[in-house]
Amino acid sequence: MEVYKNISDLRVGIILLEDVFANTKYPIMRKNTELSFEHIEVLRDFGLKRIKVEERVAKKELSEVDQNAPVNPEDILENIPMNQYLLRKQYTDAVRAYEKEFSNWRAGIKPDIVKVREFIVPLVEQYTKQKDMLGMLNEFSIPEDYLYHHSVAVGILSAAISNQMGMDKGEVLQLGLAGALADCGMAKIDPTILRKTAFLTKEEYNEVKKHTLFSLKMIQDTPLLRQEMKMAILQHHERLDGSGYPRGDRMDAISVHSQIIAVADVFHAMTTERLYRPKNSPFKVIEMIKEEEFGKFDLKVVEALHKLIGHLSIGTRVKLTDGELGEIMFVHRDAPLRPMVKKKSNGMMIDLTTNRNLAIAKILD
Structure with missing residues (x-):
């Protein structure tokens, strides 16, 4: 019998009768999933109240489930361990928290770096441990909420890249925080420009380019970011060949911290679906950064990203x-x-x- 049940009333073995979404683009659980204790815990953690299930309990006990049953590779979230489900929830919570802070900045409130640090630092610490989840960040993003997803993801990727490069923990966490704040100045850009579903005009693009200056101004007085991280926020759109902005800095005038945020920013932007264009393959993007954008990015930084995201081996x-x-x-x-x-x-x-x-x-x- 088909019924809607409260999460608190669920039992192991009950079967889902519809995909379960939790303010996510992709379902966190698929129709016909046979619920385990871990599944029920995840549903609670996502704050869901009621779901549609089949009243009968599946005949097979959980211990009898065939662990060698074929896996559908399209079921992204269903095929990963429960601790990774929880990491996805932590990511989603961070995106929502960032959105709330961004609304405050848009209203003229000064950034509360302590608040941002509270949800960004634990997240980047987890992602630097669970590197296999880095390749899924572009799958999580929702085009309508791209800006918030992008900022959180750039923080994660910046921390992961710096960790891969052997930087100490303090520097890694600082880069995670700086990466997440790099686009805070977007709050000062006309929202109609940010919501456009077509490519920007030259005038609109010039307006958007001011966001690095706005970002620096918004965070320059905080003692919670090192001076080199503040400079990295200003420079994260600079390029080694001088083609970037806001100042057209070149080569040694651009710090490695700036380059790390720059590579994280470009990689996530190009691999994520936007309102005006589809996403690109992560492997294709790394290739494009290495080849088509050659001379713009520090190759040591790009290689660190390659090892994190694009490592391929025989049998994969x-x-x-x-x-x-x-x-x-x-x-x-x-x-x-x-x-x-x-x-x-x-x-x-x-x-x-x-x-x-x-x-x-x-x-x-």
Whole structure:
């Protein structure tokens, strides 16, 4: 019998009759999921009140569930451990907290760095431990709330990159906080520009470019950010070849901290769905940063991101940008992002170094 049950009344073995969303773009649990103790705990943690279930309890006990049953690679959240479900919830809570703070800044209230630190620092600490979740950040973002997702994700990625580069914990956490605050100056930009679903005019783009100056002004008096982090916030759109803004700084005039936030910013922006364009493959974006944007970014920073997000090995199951599933059979030393892949559908071997119209979309393992 189909019923709506309060979360407090759920029992192990009850079956979901519809996908469960929690203010998320993707469901946190799929229809026909047989609830375990951990599932019920996650539903409570997400603050859900009632869900649609089948009244009967599944015949199989939880201990009898076939652990070797085939996994649907599209079920992103269902295939990860429960501690990662909770990390996703922590991320979502941080996005909502950032949105609330951003509304205050838009109303003219000075940033409360203590509050931002309270939800950003624990989050970046967890993500630097669970690196396998970094590749999923672009899946979490919702186009309508892009700005809030982007700021939180840039904080996470900045911390992860600096950690990968061997920086000490204090520096890592400072970069996580600076990355999250880099776009706080967007609160001073006309909201109609930020909500546009088409590309910006030159005049609108010039207006948006002022946000780095606004960001610095908003945080320059806080003692909770080191001076080099404040400079990184100002410079996170500068490029080594002098093509960036606001000052057109070049080479050694741009700090490594600025470059870390810059790479995190560009990577998340290009891999995330926006109101005016679809998302790109993370592997394709790393390749573009390395090749098409060569000379703009510190290669040590880009390589650290590559090791975090784009490390591919023989036997890894992947999804290609045309939707085909496959397995990596060979990784080229000089083109590690473009391996040879054996297609699952027909066993055909595809060499991505010669098939430039294709790329790895995601890792399925």
